[in-house]
Structure formats: structure tokens, C-alpha cells
Amino acid sequence: MTLTPEIAKYWESYLVKHPEAADKFDSAWAFGDNPRLADELLDLVLRGIKTGTAQNYELIEAQGLTMPFTGGLSILLDSEGQPRAIIETTKVEVVPFAEVTAEFAYSEGEDDRSLESWRYEHEVFFTRELEREGKPFNPDMRVVCETFQLVHINNDL
Secondary structure (H helix, E strand, C coil), rough: CCHHHHHHHHHHHHHHHHHHHHHCEEECCCCCCHHHHHHHHHHHHHCCCCCCCEEEHHHHHHHHCCCCCCCCCEEECCCCCCEEEEEEEEEEEEEEEEHHHHHHHCCCCCCCCCCHHHHHHHHHHHHHHHHCCCCCCCCCEEEEEEEEEEECCCCCC
């Protein structure tokens, strides 16, 4: 994602107080694939409920995106593309969809936080993503399970 002036300004203001973070920038992004999901999931992070997120490994590769990395800092955007917070990745694992753990599902903070709910909702989400690429859902597909901590909230909005 290209850094808009608003995102760049937010990052620069963060670096004033945290100059050690200069080489840890990962990316700026919004959750999900639609405005409603972006804002709902962002709200869970801001309330301290959501500390994990999952991505389709195959689509990261196909779209030429970078993998999250431990210690990396990402700027979370709302549905309007405004920078709302910074998270630090604390763990990254790539596992088959069917092997995602109940602990990780709970960290995502969604629905009832159960593994069953996670599998259902993420199969729906990944199917939607894959259909746009002309590919079918596969329960053996690899999933990037990223665990993070909230390190800054943008209170200037």
C-alpha cells in the first residue's frame, strides 16, 4: 500500500517518540475485505479484544505482498483509510487451515471466539477472497497466523 500523506504523518509522529522503530515498519492496512468488517475488527483491536489475525498464504504470494514479521510494526487503517493504531507483530506461524488452534481462534476475538466459529467464518471469508482469484477453497490451504499487541492508538482523529 502506498503511504498517503495522513499515514506518513502518523508514522513520522510515532517515530518522534519511538526513533528505535524506524526500521521496523511493516505495512499499513485495514482488516477484512469490506468497510464494515474493517471497522468492526479494528474496534476489537482498539478495545483490547483482538490480538490475532489470519491471512491466506497463497494470496500473499500471488499478490506479491510481504509476510508479516516478528517485531514488525503495522499501521491499522479504518474503512476510510485513516490511520487509527499501530500494532507490533509478536508471532507469525504458517499452518494448514485445518490445524489452526483454538488458542489462535480465541485471539482473533471474533464471534464467540471458538475454533468452530473461527473455521466457519474464515472459510466463508477465504472462499470469497479465493473466488476473486478464480480459485476454490481448500481446507489444506496454508494460513498465516499473526499474533500482535497494540502499541499505539491515534488519538488525533
